[in-house]
Amino acid sequence: MLNTRQLQILKLIIDDFIDSGLPVGSRTISKKSSLGISSATVRNEMADLEELGYLYQPHTSAGRIPSDLGYRLYVENLLDDRLINSESRILIRSLLVSGKISAGEVIEKAVHLLTQLTGLTVVSSFPGFRKRTLNNLKLIKISDAKVLLILVSDNEIVKNITLPFSGTSQDILDLISNSLLSTLKGSTIEDIDVKKISRLKYDLRQFESVIDYLVPILRDSLKNIEEIEYHVEGVENILSIPEFSDSEKVRKIYKLFEDKTIFKVLFNNIEDEGIYIKIGDENELLELNECSVITTAYRYKNNELGKIAVIGSKRMDYRGIISVVEYTKNTLTDIFSGIYL
Amino acid sequence: MLNTRQLQILKLIIDDFIDSGLPVGSRTISKKSSLGISSATVRNEMADLEELGYLYQPHTSAGRIPSDLGYRLYVENLLDDRLINSESRILIRSLLVSGKISAGEVIEKAVHLLTQLTGLTVVSSFPGFRKRTLNNLKLIKISDAKVLLILVSDNEIVKNITLPFSGTSQDILDLISNSLLSTLKGSTIEDIDVKKISRLKYDLRQFESVIDYLVPILRDSLKNIEEIEYHVEGVENILSIPEFSDSEKVRKIYKLFEDKTIFKVLFNNIEDEGIYIKIGDENELLELNECSVITTAYRYKNNELGKIAVIGSKRMDYRGIISVVEYTKNTLTDIFSGIYL
DNA sequence: GTTAGCACTCCGAGTTTGTGAGTGCTAACT
DNA sequence: AGTTAGCACTCACAAACTCGGAGTGCTAAC
Structure with missing residues (x-):
């Protein structure tokens, strides 16, 4: 579409504009270019490039600024090889x-x-976390009224969730943690549902009332996990x-x-x-x-x-x-x- | 120091300036004030207030702006009763x-x-966290190479610290956690030192090599806790x-x-x-x-x-x-x- | 002590002017 | 046909200027 010289000129203009932030004039390009081309010629090319939508003038008698289309061409075809210092x-x-x-x-x-x-x-x-499988889990007592649920996914993400949960000891929480983990390990986080959690009740019949209390809290908290x-x-x-x-x-x-x-x-x-x-x-x-x-x-x-x-x-x-x-x-x-x- | 009228005028000026952001002129105050005072009188007072350092002019022939000293007087003596909607x-x-x-x-x-x-x-x-006493603690396995240390203080702050720590199982970590907790519970976080941690070695002789590995890591991590x-x-x-x-x-x-x-x-x-x-x-x-x-x-x-x-x-x-x-x-x-x- | 009056100051908004960078176009050149 | 010198034209921007209004300080009278 564009010939080599037009591409060269476009590149020079954009390079200069990126550098200076000011509209680029034909004389600047004429001097910079190794083509040995006069400013008048550059002006003609610029007019063409503008007509094609790669450049525009902020006002008559100002230099040119690259349009989004111009930048697009620039990043797709005119960038030198990527190098990193x-x-x-x-x-x-x-x-x-x-x-x-x-x-x-x-x-x-x-x-x-x-x-x-x-x-x-x-x-x-x-x-994401919700689609990962659960690898580890602990309930940790923080105070009389609060318990912390720690979830660890297979991709090593850790989530802390504070649950309102009173009247239990760390020993009971450890038992529940272990039961929960053996039930849920390998499930994806989003698959953890009440049905699975409820199974706890049978494993830990002696703590039935605690479990009854925990299940809805746990369910709500899991729902709110940030993806x-x-x-x-x-x-x-x-x-x-x-x-x-x-x-x-x-x-x-x-x-x-x-x-x-x-x-x-x-x-x-x-x-x-x-x-x-x-x-x-x-x-x-x-x-x-x-x-x-x-x-x-x-x-x-x-x-x-x-x-x-x-x-x-x-x-x-x-x-x-x-x-x-x-x-x-x-x-x-x-x-x-x-x-x- | 300042008489009642001067205080009233100062308050009016600052109120107006807070509202408008523009230097306040004598006429504005004369009109606003319920004192029935002319602008000339206000001007005289303003000149006095300026001399005392409560006001200043951004330039001659401009109105007055409160100085830091003026604001200070204002917040200390001139604010109406605090009310909240x-x-x-x-x-x-x-x-x-x-x-x-x-x-x-x-x-x-x-x-x-x-x-x-x-x-x-x-x-x-x-x-602060470092000055609090430790209430709970758990080591949780995250992956083969990483363990999470959870610390809970008596004021319910929770800290997660990731430790590089490989070659152990959650069961061993649970044992270590419990030992650590019984040793450290009640210490302030900043008092936890190597001596205390080292006591573990004797409690858990069978895991001596694990403990040897853990102690320095733990010590370094605890040092870095944000206050x-x-x-x-x-x-x-x-x-x-x-x-x-x-x-x-x-x-x-x-x-x-x-x-x-x-x-x-x-x-x-x-x-x-x-x-x-x-x-x-x-x-x-x-x-x-x-x-x-x-x-x-x-x-x-x-x-x-x-x-x-x-x-x-x-x-x-x-x-x-x-x-x-x-x-x-x-x-x-x-x-x-x-x-x- | 207060105030009307007045000369004075100065900012800021608006206008004017000049300059320089840039353009497009034309006509001549290769 | 493409390139270029030359030229008239455009326009933004900065500097200079103008002017009105808001405000002051001071003085003299109340």
């Missing part, structure tokens, strides 16, 4: 020594690192996007991140480990239509996907950020595949 | 039905409510303070809240259940010298203090906010004193 590589790779800490903490660390390295806003999701855990960091970096100099817009974005339900939308359609890029209006969330979002998924124990999104200005350094995100994703996949544990 | 009262009182949920969750809910009611930034601290838990909400409301239209300042504040060590400074010197007010430069943290901070402490189980701070513009509605904060504090104290459990 060795400092970043070493930093990210340091996640590997985290065999000692929990999976959730690894993700937190990864999000923190990505925020540092990109200077942008980073969001991650951790694979996915999210981590967010660097929201304040939104402030450095010039489009958000208006503080009302910034507040909207903040509100957006406070309500974690929106992350479902953010990670919608991310179904493999590829790098997904959404530019401006391509984002479903219209609060983000001045942003670009780079998303990918890491593989958790070969069968589930955790997700990572980096949110920044449309003028972000796509090449650098994609490479860092990709490297982080691969590292996480490696860690969770167990190779390095 | 019944909707707020009901909302806050609804925290009482939270006997079912954990203390930490109650605080979170309270912080959320305060953010809603004040429209400002709210920070809270929850009483105090903090909750923050509504940081985005900082954006609506006009002094923070400069986005660089906002970033600084955000950075401030990311590093929770600063909360220690914030809650420094708050040692009883009174209402503390810091205005502008009175704040130790110079990032907050355009803000006012209202702080108080709720009583936790009669012997410890949790703390609450509301951070907003110097132009905040002191009366309303103080009353809401005070009512929340009292409600939390009631809840944790156990009266309503």
